[in-house]
Amino acid sequence: MQTVLETAIAAAVTELFGDHDVRVELMRPEEQFGDYATNVALQLAKQLGKNPREVGEALAEKLHTDLTDQVSEITVAGPGFINLKLSDQALIQAAETRPAQSLAGQTIVAEYSDPNPFKVLHAGHLYTSITGDAIANLLEHAGATVHRVNFGGDVGLHVAKNLWAILRELGGEQPEKLANVPEAEHANWLSECYVKGNAAYEDDETAKAEIVAINKRVYELHTNTDHDSPFAQIYWTCRGWSYDYFDQFYARIGTNFEKYYPESQTAPIGLKTVKEHLGSVYEESDGAVVFNGEKYDLHTRVFINSQGLPTYEAKDVGLIMAKWADYHFDRSVIITANDIIEYMKVVLKSIEQFQPELAQRTTHLTHGIVKLAGGVKMSSRLGNILRAVDVLDAAAAANHELTGKDDERTTLGAVKYAFLKNRIGGDIMYNPAESVSLEGNSGPYLQYAHARARSILAKAVEPGKITGELEADERSLLRKIGEYSEVVDKATAELMPHHICTYLYELAQVFNRFYEHNRVIDDPRQAVRLSLAQRYADCLKAGLELLGITAPDKM
RNA sequence: GCGCCCGUAGCUCAGCGGAUUAGAGUGUCUGGCUUCGAACCAGAAGGUCGCAGGUUCGAAUCCUGCCGGGCGUACCA
DSSP states (O other): OHHHHHHHHHHHHHHHHOSOOOOOOOBOOOTTTOSEEEOHHHHHHHHHTSOHHHHHHHHHHHHHHHTTTTEEEEEEETTTEEEEEEOHHHHHHHTTOOOOOTTTTOEEEEEOOOOOTTSOOBHHHHHHHHHHHHHHHHHHHTTOEEEEEEEEOSSSHHHHHHHHHHHHHHTSSOGGGGGGSOGGGHHHHHHHHHHHHHHHHHHOHHHHHHHHHHHHHHHHHHHTTOOSSHHHHHHHHHHHHHHHHHHHHHHHHTOOOSEEEEHHHHHHHHHHHHHHTBTTTBEEETTEEEEOGGGGTSOOEEEEOTTSOBOHHHHHHHHHHHHHHHHOOSEEEEEEEGGGHHHHHHHHHHHHHHOHHHHHTEEEEEEOOEEETTTEEOOTTTSOOOBHHHHHHHHHHHHHHHHSOOOHHHHHHHHHHHHHTSOBTBOEEEOTTTTSOSSSSSHHHHHHHHHHHHHHHHTSOOOOOOOSOOOHHHHHHHHHHTTHHHHHHHHHHHTOTHHHHHHHHHHHHHHHHHHHHOOOTTSTTHHHHHHHHHHHHHHHHHHHHHTTOOOOSOO
16 A cells, blocks of 8 residues: 555656655554655755745645545645645455565574573573564565574683583593482572682682683694583583573573584684685784774684684674575674674674675674663673573562462563564663563563454454454554555565564554543444454564564463 | 774663654552453553754754764774
């Protein structure tokens, strides 16, 4: 419908005023003004040297005859806006529009979550996982084949710190003693070891030297494919515990990954790639291999350190090469926190020098961090962290307190929506007491709104079709339903799921108002209203599912 | 120092070139359940959109400067 109107407006402009440089873009004005609005008269007036209202009046008159079937009212308002009100028939038709399949046929790799084995999953991982999942859903629903992948550091200094503490806890390289750690405690035990190892690294020079040595041993263990030495057994067992813990977490929040790319796998690829382009792209400096970003107004960064070990930069080069080899993607979306924006520019710029299409096809999408109320940043190095499970448990407790029930769907709905409703980019304030509300603009409000509509539908016979003239409240509801495809298209184009949250909340509000003032069952207009309720519930459910939130029929 | 991001009601956020009164939620105050689910609905109060210039028919939205905050700035990730 939007395209039909835009085409007609563009044609009318050309016919009345000849060719001019105007962008015909329809806006959604407030309902009192109409269903669509255009500012072409304002754009034209300047070029024609005419009064914008006169230009608007002329266009409105022309459009009124050109669009008799689609438009019931055209008015010129304010400085020269042309407001269009759809006929009921056109509105009914417009509400049938599906979101565009704008990415049909494309292969897209979506990388998100990226937790490090041996470390605890904190609230930030919860946020990035939920956001990444929603974005992957958007891409998928626009027709793309999406591969969800996950990158994580199973080698590196943090692992060495952890192993140093693990070895102390075990009293040496005695893998059999790992059996003493109860299965339920695996993740907690590892995270406690990390905190101890990190503290030792910072406070104790001897420990620091030992940790650096362990770091090198871990890399060697991978190059030698050592699974049998006592040291290797400890490493592989604890690493396995971490991946089990991740899988449990992802299962709980309902996302799943096709593939993990551990750094131990991408490191050798990155090392090889960087060395292949040593001299042409990368260069030696102070015993390390760097990419001189200053040539491109970026920072210079180390890709291979002076010990010959790959840094995160080289591992990321390896990751991008591995993703390319595995998928030959049309597009690669990497979702991380903001703090590595500049870093990623350097990595991509370096890759651009020898494989430009990989850099061109990559989108680095970043979000803020989860902050505790009071402005405290979370750090797993310090141990004063809010774990992912703490956030979920707090939401579950709030849910229980309000409803007396335990429902994981509501808990997840609350947490996911609380995170997703904010525009990606800024930091998220998390207040354990207030942030995960079940009322107002929240996930449970939408789930509840959905369940109410389903409850009505369950009481009635099959709804019919929406036909004939609509009453004002019915029209408002259908108008809102009709915006769905536009909103999803926008959210997909911008990779901004929060647009869907804003819309769904408005949609539910419109329905709740409708429901407050109008009967559905046992009303002369039952057939039309049931049909509207059905459309509404389907629309709400589809939107929630795009966000990764389940829409229960009862709650 | 340089670069990037942010500053909108007490709090948490939408809005990011358009409409006489800048929107929500929450919190405060008030009203509505013997009737399709009140996790709901309705109303009141609450804002010099950080400050100062500029561009524009039109600026919270674009540009410049300043103030305040965050992040990054070579061998962490």
